[in-house]
Amino acid sequence: MIDTVLVSKFQSPNSYTGEDSIEISCHGGVIIADMIIKVLIEAGAEYAEPGEFTKLAFLNGKLDLLQVEAVADMIHSVSTAGVATSARQLIGEFTLRLSAFREQLLRIAALLELELDFSEEGLELIDRKVIEEKINSSIQYCQELSDSYTASNILRSGYFVGIIGFPNSGKSTLFNTLLNRNRAIVSEIAGTTRDYLEETLYINNLPIRLIDTAGIRDSIDIIEIEGIKLVDSVIEQSNLILILNDASESLDNSNQLFDKLNEKYPQTQKLIIQNKTDLIDTIENNDNIFISAKNKTGIDKLKTFLENEIKQSTERVSDVLINQRHYNKLQEVLQNLTQAKVSLLNQMENEIISIDIRYATKLIGEITGEAWNEEVLDLIFSSFCIGK
Numbered sequence: 001m002i003d004t005v006l007v008s009k010f011q012s013p014n015s016y017t018g019e020d021s022i023e024i025s026c027h028g029g030v031i032i033a034d035m036i037i038k039v040l041i042e043a044g045a046e047y048a049e050p051g052e053f054t055k056l057a058f059l060n061g062k063l064d065l066l067q068v069e070a071v072a073d074m075i076h077s078v079s080t081a082g083v084a085t086s087a088r089q090l091i092g093e094f095t096l097r098l099s100a101f102r103e104q105l106l107r108i109a110a111l112l113e114l115e116l117d118f119s120e121e122g123l124e125l126i127d128r129k130v131i132e133e134k135i136n137s138s139i140q141y142c143q144e145l146s147d148s149y150t151a152s153n154i155l156r157s158g159y160f161v162g163i164i165g166f167p168n169s170g171k172s173t174l175f176n177t178l179l180n181r182n183r184a185i186v187s188e189i190a191g192t193t194r195d196y197l198e199e200t201l202y203i204n205n206l207p208i209r210l211i212d213t214a215g216i217r218d219s220i221d222i223i224e225i226e227g228i229k230l231v232d233s234v235i236e237q238s239n240l241i242l243i244l245n246d247a248s249e250s251l252d253n254s255n256q257l258f259d260k261l262n263e264k265y266p267q268t269q270k271l272i273i274q275n276k277t278d279l280i281d282t283i284e285n286n287d288n289i290f291i292s293a294k295n296k297t298g299i300d301k302l303k304t305f306l307e308n309e310i311k312q313s314t315e316r317v318s319d320v321l322i323n324q325r326h327y328n329k330l331q332e333v334l335q336n337l338t339q340a341k342v343s344l345l346n347q348m349e350n351e352i353i354s355i356d357i358r359y360a361t362k363l364i365g366e367i368t369g370e371a372w373n374e375e376v377l378d379l380i381f382s383s384f385c386i387g388k
């Protein structure tokens, strides 16, 4: 006797995997479930691989690849908006959109090929301008989808904000003030923070992944040097870098650092923040935000700024979450459509144009999983946990 449980029997094909299956619902806690699993294993059952159930569901045609990825996104999502979007993807909304897109391209290809059949009679059935417009709108649609990649990542994993600056500018103090607790060590000794620290802060239900880093300077301390090296990796994953300047030294102290970062990471959003303004008489300007991390002044303004930034960077997400795999395929689709457009403008044969468009439709099929291979499946299911 272990527990009194509920056993549910699912008859094929009406189960999650599409196969006959049994679900055992036991009372809560870890021990009971473990004891039941042990008995089952002794009786010949086997542990599932990570994502094995969802993989079976895919192989048995219960879910397409986009829906499979939606399951992973739902499980791992850190925001309510991310869950809502992947839930829509799970019921097949993204698949429908892509099928419509694919059909639109197939119609263009068909028009071009149809004309080919009549070409010997010298008839021009369709206006090339009309074809050009159709290709243009397809390119635009594809571009919009891939543009939402960054925004999708923010909904999926959070908005990454790195706090960067020279030693002693008050980075750890600001980190603590934003989190409202003393998480990082603060001291007047330059070089206090050696590793980097990451904590989550919620603004409007959206998680901000705040990262405190080691101050940037030429150092001879091995541990500090390692910490400074890590700053690059923090910047690389940041959506926004806050460059904290010690205003009591000079308002322009970090301008060169800003320029250098701008050169190295032109795509990443950056903002200089003037800190320690309690120590000086400031003439505020609109380019910077003026705060005292220690006295907690100007923090509301900074939070409002962050809130607006997140709003702006996530507004691109319409109703699908684009991941790296989708993004790469969409880039290939774009290339083929652009090639088709170039051929059209160069008065190439219809046949040449339609080959590229047909190839684009094949690529779209690969996104939904009409065409797949083991390598793609392994990649997708590696992000799953056991038992899903």
Ligand SMILES: Nc1nc2c(ncn2[C@@H]2O[C@H](COP(=O)(O)OP(=O)(O)OP(=O)(O)O)[C@@H](O)[C@H]2O)c(=O)[nH]1
Pocket (backbone or CB within 6 Å): 165, 166, 167, 168, 169, 170, 171, 172, 173, 174, 185, 186, 187, 188, 189, 190, 191, 192, 193, 194, 213, 214, 215, 216, 275, 276, 277, 278, 279, 291, 292, 293, 294, 295
């Ligand atoms: N007056 C004043 N002092 C501040 C302010 N913010 C930080 N400090 C002080 O500046 C010193 C350095 O602060 P930290 O937060 O440790 O600076 P940091 O940038 O994290 O320094 P490292 O980790 O060494 O790179 C501490 O003595 C803080 O109390 C501020 O707004 N006003």
Ligand SMILES: [Mg+2]
Pocket (backbone or CB within 6 Å): 171, 172, 173, 184, 185, 186, 192, 193, 213, 214, 215
């Ligand atoms: Mg610090």
